[in-house]
Amino acid sequence: MSIAVKLGNLELRTPLIGASGLFGYGDGYRDLIGFDLFGAVVTKTITLKERQGNHGPRLVDVGFGLINSIGLENIGIDRFLDEVLPSLDLNTCLFVSIGGFGVDEYAEIAKRLDCVTGIDALEVNISCPNVSDGGIAFGSNARLTAEVISSVRENTKLPIIAKLPPLTVGIEVIVKAAQDAGAQALTLANTYPAMAIDIDSERPSLGAISGGLSGRAIKPLTLLLVWKAYTVAKIPIIASGGVEDSRDCIEYLLAGASACEIGSIMLRDLDAPLRIVHGIKNFIRTHGYRDIGELLGKAHRKEERSETKEI
Ligand SMILES: Cc1cc2nc3c(=O)[nH]c(=O)nc-3n(C[C@H](O)[C@H](O)[C@H](O)COP(=O)(O)O)c2cc1C
Secondary structure: OOOOEEEOOEEEOOOEEEOOOOOOOOOOOHHHHOOOOOOEEEOOOEOOOOEOOOOOOOEEEOOOOEEEOOOOOEOHHHHHHHHHHHHOOOOOEEEEEEOOOOHHHHHHHHHHHOOOOOOOEEEEEOOOEOHHHOOOEHHHOHHHHHHHHHHHHOOOOOOEEEEEOOOOOOHHHHHHHHHHOOOOEEEEOOOEEEEOEEOOOOEEOOOOOEEEEEOHHHHHHHHHHHHHHHOOOOOOEEEEOOOOOHHHHHHHHHHOOOEEEEOHHHHOOOOHHHHHHHHHHHHHHHOOOOOHHHHOOHHHOOOOOOOOOOO
């Protein structure tokens, strides 16, 4: 049974996408599990210059999720283009995640990646802090969202997926700003600001004090963002947040997502992609659907309620 989905002009073989930061530069896990079950894989976020990232500890397991403070460690755009991309041999779509600390940096990276073969889309990570605007995340405000997405749009013909931070002035406003500026899809959402304290050392668990919460705990929060975004979005939505099994993915599809990323679960269960794809197929079969597309946004339909008369 085919569970291929459309993401704008892209056809993904399944609705499952490997999330940024968990699959290296697109090749992570490839030799362990292959990518047959994935519609696409996203690279970790690449910046203009190489970055060492934050001091450790950089990852803490809080039981219901993970808090990470990797600090955008990456090899930079030059080394990605020279050393990684030429030998990447994926049998699925490749989305390159890009980040920057100023609008010019996003524009420059987009320009460098334009017309490079082997890239299917750019996922623009707009959770990065804008240094010339007091360090607030680009995606936390409509003006900055529009500026950064327009600057990428002007410098590439590749499809643009805007990956939004979760905590904004109002997700609908940011969704509209991103789509009006030229994004062709949205990823909702990045991790949620969080911290943990180690009661033995009586100090913050992470070297950077705070980080981003991912995993099981954030699924209901991001589900609401997807639900709200779907009410205003004219472009496809990719859900990213706490997908651990097929049920999570189906909920996201019903809320309005066209595809789902999986991230943190890969650190615990390499069989997750197989479980999820089997579970989705099973749901479609047992519920009598002909096509996975019939699930898209279905939870938004208006019920015809029978009037109950009070006596
Ligand atoms: C260790 C780790 C590193 C991450 N690195 C990035 C990154 O470089 N860029 C990005 O946009 N998101 C990054 N994320 C966020 C994930 O792509 C994903 O949006 C988030 O973890 C929610 O999905 P999950 O609950 O399935 O993990 C990272 C997450 C984790 C756990």
